[in-house]
Amino acid sequence: MNVIEIEGLKKQLGNFTLDIPNLVIKEGYITGFIGQNGAGKTTTLRLIMGLLIPDKGEIKVFGQSSSQKGEAIRNQIGYVGEPTGYFSEATVEQTRKMIAPFYTSWDNDLFNKYINLFALDRSKKIKELSQGQGKQFALIMALAHRPKLILLDEPTANLDPVVRHQILDLLMEHMQHEEVSTFYSTHITSDLDKASDYIIMLQKGKVVMYEDKEQIDDKYYIVKGSKGLLEKGIQNELIGIDQNKFGFQALTTKKQMLENKFGKDLIFEKATLEDMMVYIERGNRS
Structure with a gap:
């Protein structure tokens, strides 16, 4: 089964054109989405979430149109990117209290487990968190409502190797216990050498590779x-x-x-x- 289906997609932003004739993301796997900065990765993620409307074509998530059912779809998505959108003056605990009611599937026990795992201080304001702690917190918030799809937009960019490995380890542990699919956009390809099942490469708005990671290892x-x-x-x-x-x-x-x-x-x-x-x-x- 496919969690994301893209057909005839075109989106013009200034001089840049995203052009994806056909693409499917399989359910239950980590699909790596790689390419240089400016290749169109973030634009694609925003289209998937229904935050941008395609000029042409259609994107379906869980079999529903992302442009028509965007709010319902976003309720089933865990997203980590920049900016996070959290109020910088709120504490970690205050942010949980503000966000949790929006999700019927919010799991406080899971939230607490991951907060303790990363030893995050609940009384700290969002603006007081280090860059690494901020990404850890964003991932916890994305996972705590048990989404069916996780969208990651450069989640480990500018982080030190220890924090990057902690984030990847948590993601893979979570996937082992949950029925979830992950679409992982990054230019830090070493993360995906460790974690991915499939690789999609985007170049100047076009898909130039889509292959099984195991086949890639034996092919190139x-x-x-x-x-x-x-x-x-x-x-x-x-x-x-x-x-x-x-x-x-x-x-x-x-x-x-x-x-x-x-x-x-x-x-x-x-x-x-x-x-x-x-x-x-x-x-x-x-």
Whole structure:
């Protein structure tokens, strides 16, 4: 079953155009949404939540139109992004009291469990929380009403590695005990190397990759070799070639074929999501 379905979507914002002909997000998984800043990730999330209206096309969440049933859909979504929208002068506890009544499924026991896990001070004002504590609190608020869909927009940006891992660990632990789907937008691809089931890459408003994470791990490699090999027709099997005086390196999905043809003349390394994003971007510019 699909939790999100996008068809014929177009949205113009100034000189930027988001253009997604067809996209589905599967229920019960963490789907990573990657791309450079300005690629259209936040715009897509706002359209999914019904905060923006498409110029063309339709987005369905839980089988309902996000533009027509936005309020009902948002009640089933946990969202973490910037800004959080919480009143900066209110304390952690006051914020809970203000927000909880809006959700019929709010779970105080779950809220308390996660507050204690992160050792957050309930008497602190929102403005007094550190950046990391603020993101931890936003995630707790997003999870405490037991949403069916979690939308994360750069939830670990500018955080230190310890806090980033704490947030990811909580997210994955929560998903193990809840029937929930997560759509995780970020340019910090290392987070998704650890957590994702599927990867979608957005580039200049268009989807350029949508693949199973396990298949990605077996498919994409960084290949390195001497410049002389580029004169032997290898270029057609490479993505985003980077040359220097010592040779070249590039992304490839043809490891076995290249290995059979050139043997030890080439060196292969498994590509990370960051490698893929960099080399696909470079390849599409050339």
